[in-house]
Amino acid sequence: MAESTNNSSAGRKGLSVRLGKAWEPFTKVPLLGWLLGILVAVALEQLVGTPLAHLVGLSKIPVLFGFVIVLKQPVLLPGTLLYILLIYLLPVGLVARLGAALTNKLAARLLQSPLWVSAIVHVGLLYASLHMWADISDYRDLVLRLTLIAIILTLSLNIVNGYMGEFSCSHPGFMALGAYAASAFTVIFFVEDKVFGSPLLPPALGPFLFPLALIFGGVISALGALLVAIPSFRTRGDYLAIISLAFLFIVKSLIENLEILGGPRGFMSQPDWANLPTVFIWCMGSIWIINNFVSSTLGKSLNAVRDEETAANAMTVNTRRTKMVGFQFAAFWAGVAGGLFAHVMRYVNPGSFGIQKLAEMLAMVYFGGLNSVVGSIVGAVGFNLLSEALRPLELFKWIIIPLLLILVMLYRPTGLIAFREFDIANLLKPKRKSEEEVEHAIATD
Amino acid sequence: MKSFKIFALLMIAVFLLGACGPAAPETIKIGINAPITGDIPKVGEGSKYAAEMWLADIEAAGGLEVGGKTYNVELVIEDNESKAESATKVNTKMITQDEVLVIVGPQSSKQAVPAGEVANNYSTPMVSPWSTNPNTTLDRPWVFRGCFLDPFQGPVVANFVSDEFGFTKAAVLYDVASDYPKGLAENFKAAWEELHGEGSVVAYESFTTKDTDFSAQLTSIANSGAEFFFAPQYYNEVALIVQQAHELGWDAPIVGSDSWGSAETVELCGEDCYGLFFSTHYAAAGATGATKEFIDRYEAEHGYVPDDVGALTWDTLHLVQQAIVDCGEITGDIAVDRQCVRDALASITDFNGITGDMTFTEEGDPIKCAVIVRISDAGEYEFYKSACP
Numbered sequence: 001m002a003e004s005t006n007n008s009s010a011g012r013k014g015l016s017v018r019l020g021k022a023w024e025p026f027t028k029v030p031l032l033g034w035l036l037g038i039l040v041a042v043a044l045e046q047l048v049g050t051p052l053a054h055l056v057g058l059s060k061i062p063v064l065f066g067f068v069i070v071l072k073q074p075v076l077l078p079g080t081l082l083y084i085l086l087i088y089l090l091p092v093g094l095v096a097r098l099g100a101a102l103t104n105k106l107a108a109r110l111l112q113s114p115l116w117v118s119a120i121v122h123v124g125l126l127y128a129s130l131h132m133w134a135d136i137s138d139y140r141d142l143v144l145r146l147t148l149i150a151i152i153l154t155l156s157l158n159i160v161n162g163y164m165g166e167f168s169c170s171h172p173g174f175m176a177l178g179a180y181a182a183s184a185f186t187v188i189f190f191v192e193d194k195v196f197g198s199p200l201l202p203p204a205l206g207p208f209l210f211p212l213a214l215i216f217g218g219v220i221s222a223l224g225a226l227l228v229a230i231p232s233f234r235t236r237g238d239y240l241a242i243i244s245l246a247f248l249f250i251v252k253s254l255i256e257n258l259e260i261l262g263g264p265r266g267f268m269s270q271p272d273w274a275n276l277p278t279v280f281i282w283c284m285g286s287i288w289i290i291n292n293f294v295s296s297t298l299g300k301s302l303n304a305v306r307d308e309e310t311a312a313n314a315m316t317v318n319t320r321r322t323k324m325v326g327f328q329f330a331a332f333w334a335g336v337a338g339g340l341f342a343h344v345m346r347y348v349n350p351g352s353f354g355i356q357k358l359a360e361m362l363a364m365v366y367f368g369g370l371n372s373v374v375g376s377i378v379g380a381v382g383f384n385l386l387s388e389a390l391r392p393l394e395l396f397k398w399i400i401i402p403l404l405l406i407l408v409m410l411y412r413p414t415g416l417i418a419f420r421e422f423d424i425a426n427l428l429k430p431k432r433k434s435e436e437e438v439e440h441a442i443a444t445d
Numbered sequence: 446m447k448s449f450k451i452f453a454l455l456m457i458a459v460f461l462l463g464a465c466g467p468a469a470p471e472t473i474k475i476g477i478n479a480p481i482t483g484d485i486p487k488v489g490e491g492s493k494y495a496a497e498m499w500l501a502d503i504e505a506a507g508g509l510e511v512g513g514k515t516y517n518v519e520l521v522i523e524d525n526e527s528k529a530e531s532a533t534k535v536n537t538k539m540i541t542q543d544e545v546l547v548i549v550g551p552q553s554s555k556q557a558v559p560a561g562e563v564a565n566n567y568s569t570p571m572v573s574p575w576s577t578n579p580n581t582t583l584d585r586p587w588v589f590r591g592c593f594l595d596p597f598q599g600p601v602v603a604n605f606v607s608d609e610f611g612f613t614k615a616a617v618l619y620d621v622a623s624d625y626p627k628g629l630a631e632n633f634k635a636a637w638e639e640l641h642g643e644g645s646v647v648a649y650e651s652f653t654t655k656d657t658d659f660s661a662q663l664t665s666i667a668n669s670g671a672e673f674f675f676a677p678q679y680y681n682e683v684a685l686i687v688q689q690a691h692e693l694g695w696d697a698p699i700v701g702s703d704s705w706g707s708a709e710t711v712e713l714c715g716e717d718c719y720g721l722f723f724s725t726h727y728a729a730a731g732a733t734g735a736t737k738e739f740i741d742r743y744e745a746e747h748g749y750v751p752d753d754v755g756a757l758t759w760d761t762l763h764l765v766q767q768a769i770v771d772c773g774e775i776t777g778d779i780a781v782d783r784q785c786v787r788d789a790l791a792s793i794t795d796f797n798g799i800t801g802d803m804t805f806t807e808e809g810d811p812i813k814c815a816v817i818v819r820i821s822d823a824g825e826y827e828f829y830k831s832a833c834p
Contacts, residue, residue, distance in 0.1 A: 060542060063538070063542050137541050137542060138537055138540075138541045138567075139534070139537045139538040139541050139542050142533065142534055142537045143534060146530060146534070252622075253622065253653065256621065256622040256653075257621065263627065264621070264622055264623055264624040264627055265554075265578060265580065265624050265627075265628065266555065266558060266580075266624070268558065268559075268562075268580060341530075345529060345530060345533060345559050346559065346562055347529065347558050347559040347562065349529065349555050349558075349624070350622070351529075351555050351624075352528070352529050352530070352555070356483075356484075356528070388534070391523065391524055391531075391535075392523075394481045394482060394524045395481065395482055395486075397482070397524075398482055
């Protein structure tokens with residue numbers, strides 16, 4: 001009995017060792033290499049995607065990595081797998097593996113200039129791949145935009161619920177404030193509307209002033225956040241959760257009773273300005289700014305307030321100021337996300353910002369991981385893609401996703417990637433066997 | 446390097462074979478955008494069942510004959526989770542990925558308004574069977590609906606009560622936070638005041654979604670001297686409102702709107718609702734002809750009497766079917782066919798549906814009659830009279 005257990009565990013170990021060996025060369029691929037691989041893959045898809053899809057028996061390019069096709073018509077599974085292998089896995093793997101030497105050298109060269117140059121090159125590559133990927137179908141484009149917005153939302157909620165350790169339920173309210181404020185801004189200034197009349201400014205200016213509208217939305221929701229931040233001086237935990245929930249209902253009722261904003265009927269005729277580049281730039285900006293914020297002194301004082309408020313106070317952390325800034329900063333980004341959301345949907349109604357939205361946001365934060373920027377990104381992208389991919393399952397989708405959440409909570413109580421710093425320099429650096437080689441490479445270049 | 450060679454060979458093969466794609470399939474695809482999960486799953490279920498029954502009919506007939514050629518019909522049923530953003534995603538997917546010819550749904554206005562925008566932008570005809578918000582079809586040539594609008598239903602109720610009971614003082618109790626009741630309450634108030642003069646709506650009381658205690662509002666309605674009250678609410682609230690009104694001693698009529706039309710109303714409300722009137726799209730009890738056939742068949746297959754969503758979806762699918770047949774030819778070029786179906790939909794006149802005869806206007810809203818239903822002493826929805834525009 002004991003022997004057989006030993007054997008099976010040895011066999012498992014053997015497999016994992018073999019897997020590890022196969023994976024080993026890939027550990028030396030820098031981020032730049034992966035991005036290049038993805039770029040090649042999506043370019044390939046653009047060039048030969050449709051004929052290849054026809055060849056393997058699919059009528060179209062599988063739009064979300066084949067999940068939807070396989071769930072609806074399991075017969076097409078082999079064809080879909082072949083397609084995924086040929087278009088995504090092989091090219092990405094090959095380019096990453098074979099180009100590792102070159103990309104490592106390139107990454108090292110890039111790091112010689114300031115960090116932001118390297119960051120911009122990486123982000124540019126990422127955008128190019130996403131753009132080409134979304135170019136195949138408008139459905140991808142829409143899913144991608146809503147996912148990017150979800151990243152901003154998750155990050156901003158993580159500031160309060162993760163970094164500051166308060167359980168806030170008011171985020172859909174902040175989002176609603178931002179959505180309505182930004183919508184009102186663009187509609188009043190740039191759109192011919194039945195309620196607000198003719199535009200105050202020439203509509204041609206609109207796309208350039210759109211960032212102002214989003215910032216306006218963010219500022220309005222940051223002001224609204226005062227209503228939650230001030231009570232948070234005296235209350236914590238469950239009590240603050242209830243206050244913030246009350247705030248959510250106040251905002252919802254307020255909008256429902258504001259006839260000028262359409263009341264429960266909703267508010268429409270927002271211009272179509274939230275295209276992929278706009279949403280992408282805002283999303284990257286939010287990641288960058290929020291990451292800088294949480295690793296700054298102020299960000300660290302958020303953690304101090306979370307861990308022990310009295311001690312933090314004794315150690316000269318201004319807890320009130322910290323909470324104010326934390327709440328308002330988070331609300332600002334939730335408002336920006338709301339503004340983007342309103343301009344992607346081009347219609348908002350108060351019903352969209354209720355408990356259901358709150359549950360979704362909380363799920364993304366806790367799924368991805370508390371107190372972690374990477375975790376938030378993983379949570380938002382994972383949750384959105386999963387929820388899109390499992391749509392054909394209808395009711396069972398709402399059994400599988402909550403089950404996954406329960407499993408995550410059981411085995412990783414703080415989320416998938418929690419309490420991890422997002423070190424950009426480490427992420428972008430070349431991956432060589434040893435540091436000396438890098439130094440050497442830089443020196444000989 | 447071996448793997449690279451294999452890969453290169455495969456790529457060449459792909460290029461060579463790329464030219465010979467499969468021939469255009471002779472299938473007509475129709476998208477159903479329904480709230481199968483989320484707040485109102487019963488609505489999604491009704492739409493799905495009605496659509497599947499319709500498809501079964503088409504398949505039994507061997508396909509849909511258009512211009513002398515028979516086509517297979519495929520339904521693409523997608524769940525919009527009763528969320529606005531999901532409804533737009535679903536529409537985008539069905540239009541660009543599945544390349545459906547026409548979309549039926551979404552049902553409620555909060556999804557139909559943004560989804561209609563998507564359909565209109567992609568020049569794809571969309572018919573919402575149940576959405577009553579004027580914005581759904583407003584300035585959107587590609588969007589239609591299968592039901593009458595609130596501005597029509599409000600006056601229907603006002604006229605019915607004036608003629609039937611001769612009342613002059615009305616009260617309204619409605620949900621201020623919900624799109625549909627609020628719109629209808631406003632339309633009713635306007636119509637009533639036009640009939641009986643300013644101030645004839647003596648109480649105009651509101652509450653918020655998910656409230657369960659209406660005693661304050663009902664007391665002030667009772668004290669206002671109103672001769673009846675109008676409650677354009679959904680079935681779960683109707684039961685509470687009617688029962689609480691009776692507990693407070695209210696014995697005058699309570700009148701409702703098409704949202705009462707669900708089978709659940711009587712189930713929850715019980716005897717308190719017997720004898721009350723409401724306006725709706727069709728009456729299940731005492732139905733004749735095609736309507737009865739549909740109801741009996743639905744009940745036999747799914748075990749309950751279909752509510753108005755099922756009936757309207759059924760009618761909408763037949764409308765779409767007629768539009769496709771009227772089109773005369775399916776060219777295979779999806780843009781041309783969509784245009785053709787849209788034009789055919791806009792010019793449908795005197796369509797004979799189970800929820801009444803319909804004629805479409807260029808705005809995409811049908812001209813059709815409403816039905817006044819009385820809840821009988823056996824708890825059935827009896828046809829009482831019909832009101833036409």
